[in-house]
Structures are given as structure tokens and as C-alpha cells.
Amino acid sequence: MTIPRGPENVTPAWLGSVLGVGVSRVDVTPIGTGQTGATYRVAATYEAEQSDVPTSFAVKLSAQDDAVRERVALGYRSEVEFYSQIADKMRIPVPRAYHTEISDDGADVVLLLADMAPAVQGDQIAGCSPAEARLAVEALAGLHGPSWCDPQWMDLSAIVMPKPGDDDAAKGLGEVSRMAADIVIDRLGAKIAPQDQETLVAAMSSVTPWLMAEPKRYALMHGDYRLDNMLFDPDRTRVTVVDWQTVGIGLPGRDLAYFTGTSLEPAVRSDIERDLVERYHRSLLEFDVADYDLETCWSDYRLGAVQVPLLVALGTAFASTTERGDDMMMAMLSRGCQMIRELETLELISSYPSP
Missing domain, CATH: 3.30.200.20 (Phosphorylase Kinase; domain 1)
Structure with a gap:
């Protein structure tokens, strides 16, 4: 050893x-x-x-x-x-x-x-600037584009989230997600606004159909693509992405929405998210991704917003926590639930045929 x-x-x-x-x-x-x-x-x-x-x-x-x-x-x-x-x-x-x-x-x-010094870690609780967000979404295309709908990655052995088309795993995660939502509300409900509690429960009840909604469009995913897992050069001209413990395969819009939903204050996110999605889409097309128009990308982004409460609920319910960790999770949850409501994500999920 x-x-x-x-x-x-x-x-x-x-x-x-x-x-x-x-x-x-x-x-x-x-x-x-x-x-x-x-x-x-x-x-x-x-x-x-x-x-x-x-x-x-x-x-x-x-x-x-x-x-x-x-x-x-x-x-x-x-x-x-x-x-x-x-x-x-x-x-x-x-x-x-x-x-x-x-x-x-x-x-x-x-x-x-x-060692990436003097690059510094992003501040998850404070949120990032529009300039940092632009760096992050353009960098993300460098993961999704080269792996876009490439079946070779289905053979990876250490995938954390259910793979596209694995309906049994999707149903299993749906059950766990509902359980996690109950645990989070029982433990931290006093810190969660009533409307966010309602959104959390509804989103976690939609995890199974959410995972099944777009099985034919997939790429490698970071899975936890947010500020705490990014290092920014002091002049904010480069970002380096770290912490690859949650690699998955799924709808690429989940990574994109998870980043904006967790790492931007809601007012900033709603103001610049169209621009960020367009930047991501342009960067993605540089990798010869075909038959993927901007409106489909926007729809995938809306759909992907459930990634925020999903990871927050699982992390809060089943991982060890600290005071800062709880504060961070509550900030992410509040931002993500507001995003789901504004983008009408749950309504979009319900428009798909029932599994």
C-alpha cells in the first residue's frame, strides 16, 4: 500500500x-x-x-x-x-x-x-459575479461538448447518478429523494420559507419523471457544478474546475441550471440567465454538437433546475454537516426553489408523458 x-x-x-x-x-x-x-x-x-x-x-x-x-x-x-x-x-x-x-x-x-495558486475558491454563500458566471458556463461546454451523446461513457464504473434509460434506478432515486425532503424539512424546516418547503416537496416528488424526461440527450456531467468547486485566477480570466466525486451521465442542462441556480443571487440570475444559456450554447456548438437549437437548450436548462434541490436534499439529509455547511445548503435551496418557480420547471416536467 x-x-x-x-x-x-x-x-x-x-x-x-x-x-x-x-x-x-x-x-x-x-x-x-x-x-x-x-x-x-x-x-x-x-x-x-x-x-x-x-x-x-x-x-x-x-x-x-x-x-x-x-x-x-x-x-x-x-x-x-x-x-x-x-x-x-x-x-x-x-x-x-x-x-x-x-x-x-x-x-x-x-x-x-x-497547485493552482494563486487561484482562489469561489464563495458559495456570497455568490459570483456575472463575469465569473460567464467563465463557468463557457468552461462547462468543454465537458459536455466532447462527450455529447457518446455511448462509450456509459461503461464507466463509478457513475453516481442513474444513467439515462435506467428506469429502475430513476424510480429508486425518486423514493430516496422524497425521503430526503422529509428529513430536511424535519431538521431545518424553521430555516426554510413555507413556499420553498412546498417547492422542495413537489420537486422531490417529480424526480422520477424528471430523470426519464429526455433520455436520448445526454453527456458527461460534473454533477456538483458550483462555486465551491471552482478556482478563479485573480484577474478573473480563467476558471479551473475541481472536485470530481459526483461524475454522472445525464441531461447536460442539469449542470448548467445547477450552476446558475446555486451560484448566483436570484435577481442577478434572472437578469443574465438568457445570456448565459446563449453563451453556453455557442460554446457547445464549437464541439460539433449537431441538431441542438437554442430553444431546446433553454428548455433543457429549465428542466435541469431540479438538480438544485435534489443535491441539496441528498447532501443535507445523508451527509455530515457543519454550521457553514447548513448555511450554504439553505442559501442554495432558497435560490434553487425560486428558480424552479420562475422558470415553471415543475409545469414543464408535467408536460411530458407519465412514465
Whole structure:
């Protein structure tokens, strides 16, 4: 086993073994506040001058809590699969992976990634600017376009969400989603406006027909495409997308709507979302996506808005939480429920034939 269990195991010998160079010293410091993993910055001093490897890396390890590690093992597999099999075939900007390794049971993992400093993480609670949103939606096309309706990705082993056409899985997630909505309202109902509670319950009751609505149009999805999973260069000319533990295959508009619905204040979102969808659509067409007009893209975007309360409900009901985590989830839920009402997403779902 060569996977570091904790930061104390990220030694000069370990780093040198995976890079194939002599390392005399490492300085390991924590970065980020991930709840399902632990990330560190590793500054390396080499025994001899190196021209082809950097002096600083980001190392992502399993969560230090054993119960969390076992619960999110599928997410670890998903992220390793992304960096080892998918990333090089996409055009979405991600950190370079220098080494990935995972145990047979999926509970121990290490990702040695490029350090993107001085890029800074987006602020999920505060929301992003229109300029940052434009970067994010154009970058997203670099994931969806190269994988558009390509059946080879159906064979991935670590897909988190139900695949298109898997009706049994869609029904199963529908049942879990309704349960999650009840848990969230029971636990945090005092923080949720009555109209948002109503929208949450209605949306989670629509998950099964929602998943079945457009099975023939699909692409690889990030699954949790929001500000906390983005790093912006200081001049806001580039975004890098991280945290690939929720890779899925499904209607691409779900990623797009999830981003705008969680990462923009509602007034800003409603003012610029048409422009953002048009930018995304133009960027998508650069990857030779055919027979996909702007109005269909807009309809998919409206449909995709259920991704917001779905992930918020599942995350709040079944994952460990913190005070900041609850505040973040409540902000995302409020934004997403308002988006669903304004875009008449539930009415759109009901216009499809019953499954």
C-alpha cells in the first residue's frame, strides 16, 4: 500500500517514488475545508534541480474520519476514474494529475494534482459575479461538448447518478429523494420559507419523471457544478474546475441550471440567465454538437433546475454537516426553489408523458 493515510505519510520518500525523482524535503499544509476529503499543499525540495516537475502540488486524500471514508468510497472512485480515464479527452479546465491511486475497497485514495495558486475558491454563500458566471458556463461546454451523446461513457464504473434509460434506478432515486425532503424539512424546516418547503416537496416528488424526461440527450456531467468547486485566477480570466466525486451521465442542462441556480443571487440570475444559456450554447456548438437549437437548450436548462434541490436534499439529509455547511445548503435551496418557480420547471416536467 503506497497511499498516504494522512498528511504525516506524505513524505519525501513517497513523493519521490511517485514522481520518479529524488526529494529531500516536503512541507505539508492544509488547504480547503472539504467534508468528504482532506486536501493539502505540498511544497517540495528536490535533491537536484528539476525542470519538468513543479515545486508545489495539491494532494487530496481520503477523509480522516473512517465513517466518512467508507460512505463516500464511490465518490473517490469517481474522481480517480475522471482524472485517469476522462480528463485528457475533455476540454474543461482542470488541474493536471501527476498521480492517482485508490485501494480495492475505495476507502483510501490519493490524488497528486497541480497547485493552482494563486487561484482562489469561489464563495458559495456570497455568490459570483456575472463575469465569473460567464467563465463557468463557457468552461462547462468543454465537458459536455466532447462527450455529447457518446455511448462509450456509459461503461464507466463509478457513475453516481442513474444513467439515462435506467428506469429502475430513476424510480429508486425518486423514493430516496422524497425521503430526503422529509428529513430536511424535519431538521431545518424553521430555516426554510413555507413556499420553498412546498417547492422542495413537489420537486422531490417529480424526480422520477424528471430523470426519464429526455433520455436520448445526454453527456458527461460534473454533477456538483458550483462555486465551491471552482478556482478563479485573480484577474478573473480563467476558471479551473475541481472536485470530481459526483461524475454522472445525464441531461447536460442539469449542470448548467445547477450552476446558475446555486451560484448566483436570484435577481442577478434572472437578469443574465438568457445570456448565459446563449453563451453556453455557442460554446457547445464549437464541439460539433449537431441538431441542438437554442430553444431546446433553454428548455433543457429549465428542466435541469431540479438538480438544485435534489443535491441539496441528498447532501443535507445523508451527509455530515457543519454550521457553514447548513448555511450554504439553505442559501442554495432558497435560490434553487425560486428558480424552479420562475422558470415553471415543475409545469414543464408535467408536460411530458407519465412514465
